[in-house]
Amino acid sequence: QITLKESGPTLVKPTQTLTLTCNFSGFSLSTIGVGVGWIRQPPGKALEFLTLIYWNGDKRYSPSLKSRLTITRDTSENQVVLTMTDMDPMDTATYYCAQRPSCCYTFDFWGQGTFVTVSS
Amino acid sequence: QSALTQPASVSGSPGQSITISCTGTSSDVGGYNYVSWFQQHPGKAPKLMIYDVTKRPSGVSNRFSGSKSGNTASLTISGLQAEDEGDYYCTSYTFSITSNWVFGGGTRLTVL
Numbered sequence: 397q398i399t400l401k402e403s404g405p406t407l408v409k410p411t412q413t414l415t416l417t418c419n420f421s422g423f424s425l426s427t428i429g430v431g432v433g434w435i436r437q438p439p440g441k442a443l444e445f446l447t448l449i450y451w452n453g454d455k456r457y458s459p460s461l462k463s464r465l466t467i468t469r470d471t472s473e474n475q476v477v478l479t480m481t482d483m484d485p486m487d488t489a490t491y492y493c494a495q496r497p498s499c500c501y502t503f504d505f506w507g508q509g510t511f512v513t514v515s516s
Numbered sequence: 517q518s519a520l521t522q523p524a525s526v527s528g529s530p531g532q533s534i535t536i537s538c539t540g541t542s543s544d545v546g547g548y549n550y551v552s553w554f555q556q557h558p559g560k561a562p563k564l565m566i567y568d569v570t571k572r573p574s575g576v577s578n579r580f581s582g583s584k585s586g587n588t589a590s591l592t593i594s595g596l597q598a599e600d601e602g603d604y605y606c607t608s609y610t611f612s613i614t615s616n617w618v619f620g621g622g623t624r625l626t627v628l
Contacts, residue, residue: 443605445617459614501550501609502567509561
């Protein structure tokens, strides 16, 4: 059974750095083709791809947010960490982590999401 | 502004069929068969309904089907049921210089 769960602060101040952790089980990030990504959704708005890390350490970033994002992994701990710098109220959103399966360019399992508010 | 264009809303009566479109470019939707569709109910995480344009994950009803023509992908739901009501998002992988995923703006489906 594949599960993912996001954790981190629910409130950050403008200009601060956000760090979110995705803990997953039921699959290995060492399996060829597998990846774990982050997608966010502002209240009432659409989904937005942020970043993804592959089994081999290769990374993908949203072009518009690349300068502010870092994704890392701890394969032994089954964790993926998202860091986002210089937070702004416009970054208020639900942040999801999701698995990219080895077979396909999609996201088949998602975490429940964690809502982050950016406010002073 | 989202990279892929979807209608803001569609509606249908129980038992009817509806189709949601998703228009991109030759760099994403039109260029590769990597379009996915997600269903999202209020307060819930997205659920994968279709991937690789036409494939259904295990457990997804065969009332859901996908297709593509040129730069436009489509999701068709036949035999509409009340539980189909929700938001639907398309996404496509793009092999542009910054390979990543692009999402549509979402479509609200109302079952009348």
